[in-house]
Amino acid sequence: MSKKKMLAVAAASAAFMLAASGCAAGTGNNAGAEGEKKLSFQLTEPKSLVPHEDPGSQVAMATCANLMEVNTETQTLEPLAAKSVTSTDAKTWKIQLQDDWTFQDGAPVTANSFADAWNKTATGSNAWQGNGYFATFVGYKDLNPTDGSTPKADKLSGVKVIDENNLEVTLTAANADFPKLLSTSALCPLPEQAFSDPKGYEANPISNGPYQFASWNHNVEVVLEKWDGFKGAAGFSGGADKLVGQIYTAVDAAYTDMTAGNLDMIRNVPATMVSKAKSQLGEESLYEVKTGSKQYTLQIPGYVKGLENPDLRKAISMSIDREAIATSLLQGYATSSDSLVPPSLDSYKKGSCDSCTFDAAGAKALLEKAGGFDGTLIIEHNSTSDQQLVQVISKQIQDNLGIKVQLKPMMGTELEARRNGKKLEGAVFGLWGWSYKSPDQYLSQYETGGDGNVTTGYSNPAVDKLMVAARGEQDEAKSAGLYADAEALIMKDMPSIPLFIPTDFGLRSKCAAMNDSQGDLQFYRAGYGC
Structure with a gap:
């Protein structure tokens, strides 16, 4: 991006480009009851289903709609839950939310939904993995004393709620990458229930993304279902009605299931497995992520x-x-x-x-x-x-x-x-x-x-x-x-x-038309090819 007086990311324009990615379709028999389109993917036992506790989770990515996100159809970073993200100095940022967005239970997504989630995640004593994403926010040090003392505050002083649809964020130093930061799961919103009943929320999380949580059979599977209320464009979601994250402790076991026709998608395929997959599953089973990330x-x-x-x-x-x-x-x-x-x-x-x-x-x-x-x-x-x-x-x-x-x-x-x-x-x-x-x-x-x-x-x-x-x-x-x-x-x-x-490969069945975003495979973006 060339130097400008105003840094802005609005719905009509993109902030940066990523390498184009491809997808392929096939035929198969993954249709469930009454023609339900179902895809399964490799998963490890989650530490948590709450995005802020485990930001890299594929489940978190599927259930949360970030303020900003890469659209797989345009391969550009675009506003998603945000209407616009702007700054004149890259230090103080104004965020305007989309109108009338809700959580999956119908509760409105407001500026407080983001601010409250950020404050809880940024508080070191909560020990949430997403904590470090807020290190450059003004007020972070007060929530994370290094001497073991009680925090001096319970909120990030650099986050201000202007009204229901507007936030202002002040950073400790200018950061032109801030709109990109808003595309990470650690900055997802949380509904009021996450604070009033945290244990209940952990067991049955509700978010604002394209898929909603259905069930978690520990060490076996996590099931997600397409949420009809999601207002994002097609490039922010996938084509399956149901996603089943099948839990494995090693990629070899996942590969065995795929060869038996019991799994649709694997990511981070070891190089030592690639030739075997070509021979046993066919060249078309491999999906190469083009951006070396x-x-x-x-x-x-x-x-x-x-x-x-x-x-x-x-x-x-x-x-x-x-x-x-x-x-x-x-x-x-x-x-x-x-x-x-x-x-x-x-x-x-x-x-x-x-x-x-x-x-x-x-x-x-x-x-x-x-x-x-x-x-x-x-x-x-x-x-x-x-x-x-x-x-x-x-x-x-x-x-x-x-x-x-x-x-x-x-x-x-x-x-x-x-x-x-x-x-x-x-x-x-x-x-x-x-x-x-x-x-x-x-x-x-x-x-x-x-x-x-x-x-x-x-x-x-x-x-x-x-x-x-x-x-x-x-x-x-x-x-x-x-x-x-x-x-x-x-x-x-x-x-x-x-x-x-x-060389970053994923493996797919004929029913899974994989997509990558930001240099990595995201299972919930897969098209349904059967």
Whole structure:
């Protein structure tokens, strides 16, 4: 976006473009009773069905209509529950709501529905996962004292309800990405019942999105039904009458069900499964997300003793033969990372990680310069995915550096708890993707107190200053340059080792016409092709 006196996002115009995506239709027998169109999708057992508690949940995305959202028909960010989002300085934002929108129980969606939800989510003592999305709102620090004291307030002072249809939000610093932030589930509205009867609401959530909650059979399935009262355009929803999230602990079990005709959609398909799927399910079963929005990394907590030296971290990076792994194990369905951001982002600079090129001899020399490493490098990771990949990476580090490496697999919930509690014992292998398309979504992990920073705890005042400047810059080219400068400083300390950009595949049955949005698959956007 070029620099303008007025930043505005209105219903008739889009804020930014994303890469176009395709879809395919097929035939099948998923019609339920009386011709009901039903699609099933892979799901893990939800922590919560409330969007603010689990913002990345596919269920949350289906049941909530955000203020802003990417329309899959136009591939642009457009107002959805909002009528307009405007600012003259990118710091104070005026939000006007659509007229006469309601929750699924008929209660009106008002400015208070958003403000009350935001205040509860932003209050640290509630321990909702969406809390960090409000870190740049004025008043956030008062709701999140770092010394363990009682919060000084119960509301974000930067959020003002003007009237039933109008809100004003003031940020601590200018942020041209704010309309994109409004497309995330953590900023969904909540009805009054969520506050008057929170336990009842958790068990039977009501929202304002295209699908409504029907049932949750724990560790088995979550059922959603199309809501006829949804007022958004077709590009904000899908074609199924009923969505069934079938719960699995591993993608292999989901794949087995798909081959048996008992599942319609899988996301984040491992590269090692792609060739098998082509052979067993056919080429048409694969859906490729065109925008490369994900990256594998090895993040290193700053508090882990023995791993503090940047030269040691760079030696570890140089000991990994990314090209060989991408070609063999990943079968060409990944590319080597050479930056902390994927190439699909404007701030990407080829080769910004100069220690991401394999050099076994150079790695050993750098290890010696760092004073060697006598301990055991522990790599913690989610046990339900990518086990072969992390095993190969660990073996290369061990063989090429001559150090001991120990894998520590665990469930994702345990890994998250260890992150949040600062109890990690070594590096963390994982996959990171954006909530909206911006370099900030990657680099804020390395900003003091930024989203995702809890893993490494990295802090550099010069980086923080550049991040604030980049976020507030309304000229996209200048903003990208500032983000690139921030990355260059981060790479000197190497708190994170870039590994791979995976080719992102989903699997679909003939009945599921998949759609992606913001670089990721969203099951509730799927068309019904039978």
